[in-house]
Amino acid sequence: MTEPELPVERPAHGVGPHPEPWPDDPRLDPELLREGDARNVVDRYRYWSMAAIVADLDERRHPFHVAIENWQHDMNIGSIVRTANAFLAAEVHIVGRRRWNKRGAMVTDRYQHVRHHESVAELVEFARARGLTIVAVDNVEGSRPVDARPLPERCLLLFGQEGPGLSAEALAAASEVVEIRQFGSTRSMNAGAAAAVVMHEWVRVHAASAGAS
Missing domain, CATH: 3.40.1280.10 (SPOUT methyltransferase, trefoil knot domain)
Known part of the structure; x- marks a missing residue:
């Protein structure tokens, strides 16, 4: 008798490892691509490195x-x-x-x-x-x-x-x-x-x- 397939564990928040081949984008963090991204960030920043996110935010910050x-x-x-x-x-x-x-x-x-x-x-x-x-x-x-x-x-x-x-x-x-x-x-x-x-x-x-x- 075949045992039932167990569900794949996913992060409580965020996304799991990125399917290969990985995108060729210098903003992406290899570790996050490999391990998944469970950070509290909006979807557009999934897999981005922290430095890349800050740089992007700096382009759009409000003047207050x-x-x-x-x-x-x-x-x-x-x-x-x-x-x-x-x-x-x-x-x-x-x-x-x-x-x-x-x-x-x-x-x-x-x-x-x-x-x-x-x-x-x-x-x-x-x-x-x-x-x-x-x-x-x-x-x-x-x-x-x-x-x-x-x-x-x-x-x-x-x-x-x-x-x-x-x-x-x-x-x-x-x-x-x-x-x-x-x-x-x-x-x-x-x-x-x-x-x-x-x-x-x-x-x-x-x-x-x-x-x-």
């Missing part, structure tokens, strides 16, 4: 930057980096402590440019040198709804920490302060969720016609 104050080792920074990658931000800037919890980034920091600044003053110098308008995100007195008028195309979106929000120095450095419209009882929403809303607002205004990559 994202910055997060990191005085208390905020656990949300990883998820903000992941969202910045999803919306193709030019760079992510960590202000304050250099070390940050990367778990929430789900290795997207390998594809996203991340720069460290010791202080808010150093971040402001960077923004001014590149003609970026600093837009602080915090629900403080004088802030305006983020969807009330378009965000600047070339801007640096500055986020604070979970709980205390932005520092006084960061608020003073901003050209404008925006907030997200809320209707419930909580004073504020999760910092990672707030960053996603504001980044999507930038994309809705400036890049929606481009569609998904």
Whole structure:
């Protein structure tokens, strides 16, 4: 009696080994072609090397930057980096402590440019040198709804920490302060969720016609 054929094991995510002969494309990684590609990347980047993916992203990055104050080792920074990658931000800037919890980034920091600044003053110098308008995100007195008028195309979106929000120095450095419209009882929403809303607002205004990559 013939034993039943067992199913071929495939990665939980992604694709298995590429059938031979392999494509003649310098962007492809031989190890991924041989072993399969289980990374959390869109289909167009299957089997591409990390360097090739970053190079391609660099050709298409949007002109907005994202910055997060990191005085208390905020656990949300990883998820903000992941969202910045999803919306193709030019760079992510960590202000304050250099070390940050990367778990929430789900290795997207390998594809996203991340720069460290010791202080808010150093971040402001960077923004001014590149003609970026600093837009602080915090629900403080004088802030305006983020969807009330378009965000600047070339801007640096500055986020604070979970709980205390932005520092006084960061608020003073901003050209404008925006907030997200809320209707419930909580004073504020999760910092990672707030960053996603504001980044999507930038994309809705400036890049929606481009569609998904």
